[in-house]
Amino acid sequence: MTLLTVRDLTVDFGSGIRAVDGLDLDLDTGQVLGVVGESGSGKSVTSLAVLGLLQGATVSGEIRFDGRELTTLDQRSLRRLRGDRIAMVFQDPLSCLNPYYTVAFQIAEAYRAHHRAGRREAHKVAVRMLERVGIPEPERRARCYPHEFSGGMRQRVMIAMALCLEPDLLIADEPTTALDVTVQAQILDLLRELRREVGTAIMLITHDMGVVAGLADHVVVMHQGHAVERGAVRDVFRRPQQPYTRGLLACVPRIDGPLPHRLPTLEMTG
Amino acid sequence: MILYLLRRLAVTAAILVVICAASFAIFYLMPADPAQGACGKACSPERIAEIRATLGLNRPLPVQFWDYLVGIVSGRTYGTGAQAVNCPFPCLGFSFQTDQPVWPMLTSRLPVSISIALGAAVLWLAVGVAAGVVSALRRGSLWDRAAMTAALGGVSLPIYFTALVLQYLLVVKLNVLPYPRVVPVTQDPAGWAQSMVMPWITLAMLYAGVYARITRGEMLDSLGQNYVRTARAKGLPEVTVVRRHALRPALMPIVTIFGMDLGALLGGALITESVFGLPGVGKLAADAIAGADQPVILGVTLFAAAFVVLANLAVDLVYAVLDPRVRAVG
Numbered sequence: 195m196t197l198l199t200v201r202d203l204t205v206d207f208g209s210g211i212r213a214v215d216g217l218d219l220d221l222d223t224g225q226v227l228g229v230v231g232e233s234g235s236g237k238s239v240t241s242l243a244v245l246g247l248l249q250g251a252t253v254s255g256e257i258r259f260d261g262r263e264l265t266t267l268d269q270r271s272l273r274r275l276r277g278d279r280i281a282m283v284f285q286d287p288l289s290c291l292n293p294y295y296t297v298a299f300q301i302a303e304a305y306r307a308h309h310r311a312g313r314r315e316a317h318k319v320a321v322r323m324l325e326r327v328g329i330p331e332p333e334r335r336a337r338c339y340p341h342e343f344s345g346g347m348r349q350r351v352m353i354a355m356a357l358c359l360e361p362d363l364l365i366a367d368e369p370t371t372a373l374d375v376t377v378q379a380q381i382l383d384l385l386r387e388l389r390r391e392v393g394t395a396i397m398l399i400t401h402d403m404g405v406v407a408g409l410a411d412h413v414v415v416m417h418q419g420h421a422v423e424r425g426a427v428r429d430v431f432r433r434p435q436q437p438y439t440r441g442l443l444a445c446v447p448r449i450d451g452p453l454p455h456r457l458p459t460l461e462m463t464g
Numbered sequence: 465m466i467l468y469l470l471r472r473l474a475v476t477a478a479i480l481v482v483i484c485a486a487s488f489a490i491f492y493l494m495p496a497d498p499a500q501g502a503c504g505k506a507c508s509p510e511r512i513a514e515i516r517a518t519l520g521l522n523r524p525l526p527v528q529f530w531d532y533l534v535g536i537v538s539g540r541t542y543g544t545g546a547q548a549v550n551c552p553f554p555c556l557g558f559s560f561q562t563d564q565p566v567w568p569m570l571t572s573r574l575p576v577s578i579s580i581a582l583g584a585a586v587l588w589l590a591v592g593v594a595a596g597v598v599s600a601l602r603r604g605s606l607w608d609r610a611a612m613t614a615a616l617g618g619v620s621l622p623i624y625f626t627a628l629v630l631q632y633l634l635v636v637k638l639n640v641l642p643y644p645r646v647v648p649v650t651q652d653p654a655g656w657a658q659s660m661v662m663p664w665i666t667l668a669m670l671y672a673g674v675y676a677r678i679t680r681g682e683m684l685d686s687l688g689q690n691y692v693r694t695a696r697a698k699g700l701p702e703v704t705v706v707r708r709h710a711l712r713p714a715l716m717p718i719v720t721i722f723g724m725d726l727g728a729l730l731g732g733a734l735i736t737e738s739v740f741g742l743p744g745v746g747k748l749a750a751d752a753i754a755g756a757d758q759p760v761i762l763g764v765t766l767f768a769a770a771f772v773v774l775a776n777l778a779v780d781l782v783y784a785v786l787d788p789r790v791r792a793v794g
Contacts, residue, residue, distance in 0.1 A: 247696055269702075277699030284697075289690040292709055293789060303708075304698040339788040355698065 197223045197363060197395050198244070203255035205239050205248065205419075213239040215419035216255070219397075221412075223362070226389065226396040228410030228427065230403060230442065232460060236419040237399045241365045244397075245280060246272045260362065278308040281356035285368035287348035291340035297351045298324070298336035304355050323354035327384060346377035353384060360392050367399045382408055403446045407431060415439045465784075472780065476773050481533070483769045488529050491758045498758055501560045518543040532557075556766070557759035559752075566763035570745060573732075576646060577744035580736065581729035583660050584667035585722070592672035593718065596679025597711060600687060611676060618673030627666045627739040634662060644740040663736050671725060675718065682714035689713070716787060720779055727775025731768025 200219035206212050214236040221227045229237050242248045244257055246264060257264040259280065264272065284290040291300060301323055302316035311319070317336070324332035327350040340348055349369060356364055366385065370378040386409060389396055398410055406413050406427060413430050415423040415438065423436045434440045444458045492498065499516045500507065516522050519542060520531055534540060535555035542549045542558075551558065556566035595615070599608040634641045644662055647655040686692065687710045695709040696702075732746030741747070745764060752760035784790050 245697055247693060273699050273701065275699070276697055282694075282697040284690060284694065286690065290694045292691040292695070292713075294712055294787065295708075303695075303700065307699045307701070307704075341789050352694075355694075 195223045197221050197225075197260060198397070199256070199258040200240070200244070201256040201258075203240065203243060203253070203257065205236070205243055206252040206254075208250065213251075213419055214243070217416070217419065217421055219414060219421070221363070221395055221397060224389070224393050224395050225412065226398055226410045228406035228413040229397060229399045229416060230401060230406055230413060231416035232401055232442075234418075235416040237401075237416055238367050240416075241282065241367050241397065241399055244365065245276055245282060274308070277304050277356075277361070278359050279361050280363045280365065281359065281361040283349070283352045283356050283364065283366045283369045286372045287345065287352045288340060288372075290352060291348060293340055296337050296339055297343065301351065301355045301358055305358050308359055319358055320354070323358045324351070327351075327354045327357075327388075328380075329354075344377075345373050346380060349373060349377075349381055350384065353381070353388070357388055357392060357394065361394055363397065364394045365397045365399070368401070369398075370402070370405060371400070378405075385409060403431075403443055415442065469781070472777055476777050479773050480766070480770060483773075484533065484536075484766055485529065487762055487765045487769075488532060489525075491762055492525060492528065498560075501756055501758060504560075518549075556763035559760050560757045561752075561755050561760075566759050569748060569760065570763055570767050573743055573745045573748050574730075575648070576742050577730060577732050577737070577746060579649065579656065579660055580663045580667070580733055580742065580744060581726060583657075583664040584671070584729070584733075585726050587664050587668035588671040588675055589722065591668060592675025593679045593715075595672070595676040596681075597683055597706070599676065599680045600683030601706065603684065608680075612680070615673035615676040618669040619677075621669065623666055623670060623735045624739050626669055627662070627736060630662050630666060631740070644742055646743060663733070663740050663742065666736055666739075667729070667733060674721075678718060678721070679714060682717055683710060686710045686713045716783070719782055719786065723775040723779030723782070724772060727772040728768070730775075731771040732764065 198219065198221040200217060203214055203217040203219075204212065205214040217236070217240060219227065219229070219240070229240065231237050239248065239251075243251075243253050244259070244264065246267070246269075253265055255265070259275070264275075267275075291297070295303075298317055298320040301320035302313070305311060305316045305319050306313075309316075321332045321336045324336055329335050329347060329350055335343075335347075340351070343351065349372075353369075364385075369385070370381050373381060382405060385396065385398075388394065396409070398406065400406060410427050412425065413427050414421045415430070415436070417438050423430060423434065423439045430439065431443065434443055441458070441460050445460060497512075499512045499519065499521055502515050502519065503512055520528055523531075531540060535551060535557070537553070539553035539555045540551055542551060549558075551565055554567050556570070558565055559569060562569075592615075595611045599611045602608050631643075635643055641658060641661060644659045647659050649656040687706075689710075692705060692709050695705045700708075730745075732744055732749055734746035734749055736742075737744040737746035738750045745767065748760065749764040749768075751757075752764065
């Protein structure tokens with residue numbers, strides 16, 4: 195069943211900058227869609243457009259989520275969707291958590307934004323979520339502030355916050371980019387596990403082909419605001435049709451291949 | 465935390481001693497002879513010599529300074545024998561003009577200064593912060609530009625000008641307020657508020673402008689933070705996003721300058737009190753300066769400095785409560 199359909203999405207910022215240009219996306223319930231591309235290809239702008247969080251931009255085209263058109267939805271209804279049915283995990287978990295509140299408070303706050311729940315009840319939910327995303331001693335750690343956590347733990351908090359309402363769609367914008375490699379693997383495992391348990395569809399935005407290969411069912415390759423290639427992950431990785439995709443794949447070092455003298459880089463186009 | 469507090473208190477005391485030394489040096493190195501000042505006009509040379517001995521002015525300056533410090537901590541006695549005058553703790557000397565001990569003069573003037581400072585502070589915080597928040601939320605709007613222009617005007621107008629214009633309009637022309645006078649808040653709260661309204665507005669106009677501009681800048685900064693975007697992505701109502709996630713961080717720098725401003729004002733609003741003729745610490749300072757009353761000037765200086773230094777200490781402690789990251793370090 196189709197959960198999210200994006201048709202001809204175009205995002206313009208003032209002074210003639212077009213970040214996304216006629217993009218189409220489809221995401222089915224419970225599926226993982228990888229959106230890959232280099233910096234500035236319009237990936238993050240697309241995710242913010244879905245949530246209606248873009249400021250100072252003109253958005254045109256269609257964004258249909260579960261049968262509802264989001265681009266014309268009023269702020270109030272959009273707010274009800276955010277967090278509850280569409281949640282988001284951002285790239286840099288330190289700057290995305292408010293330094294003035296405990297991690298449990300920030301998770302509980304998301305829960306209380308959509309449920310009639312008292313502070314104690316919401317706090318219990320937060321502790322349970324912290325446990326679920328693998329924070330040791332969740333009872334005690336719940337009262338910590340973001341600066342007392344490591345990068346990986348902060349990202350776990352972000353994921354706990356996003357998943358405490360069991361959303362239909364999780365938009366993960368570069369969820370592992372700010373983390374070191376071992377922690378990246380843990381976070382990807384966590385996302386995979388939660389997807390299986392909760393059944394949340396994930397729109398995974400990344401520039402890292404390895405992340406897509408490990409988690410996504412389908413992939414869309416973006417370049418300069420367009421989708422240049424799309425398809426099942428296996429097909430795109432085995433038989434990339436576009437030169438750009440081939441270039442992107444060639445930039446990823448292979449653990450089982452011959453060691454190149456120097457890694458290929460993307461040639462600047464346009 | 466207790467260790468931190470003790471360390472801060474020690475530093476605070478050291479700062480006060482330095483301020484004390486500096487002001488002491490300035491006043492006692494001035495050409496005006498304190499003995500002459502204490503004696504008044506048409507004073508015989510014998511009388512001056514006698515006063516010099518009583519006040520200890522014939523002794524070396526460091527010794528005089530030491531006596532002054534001891535007097536503050538434990539009180540002291542001027543002169544000897546039958547003419548001995550006891551100056552109880554905390555002794556800041558006697559006024560040349562009135563022969564009153566300086567400390568009670570200061571404390572009796574304090575309620576007026578507190579009334580002025582606290583009332584004005586409430587007013588400028590409310591107006592300044594509110595205007596700054598609205599300006600930040602509607603950046604570039606007509607309101608924003610009007611408020612920021614008004615803020616610039618408020619900062620630019622000198623206090624004596626605002627005070628006189630207010631007095632002319634509200635008291636003389638429109639007759640809606642009585643001329644400011646001292647009404648203890650405990651006896652007649654309404655009368656107290658009425659007589660304080662003009663000083664409050666006068667001071668608030670100056671400070672509200674500063675606070676509005678700072679609040680606007682800080683709010684624009686915090687509204688652009690990633691955690692504000694996270695708060696929106698959670699589906700929080702916009703009011704909660706602004707209040708809880710944008711305003712709270714924006715208030716931190718405001719706490720800092722507020723502490724210092726309030727501390728400075730508690731030590732006397734010199735011009736405001738003088739223009740409205742309210743007998744606060746600031747008016748005392750103005751009168752003492754006019755009469756070259758050295759012990760009183762010195763006393764007011766120390767008193768005001770103590771307020772600023774203590775307010776700074778209070779700000780740092782409040783900071784530790786407000787910001788979890790400071791707490792961890794302290």
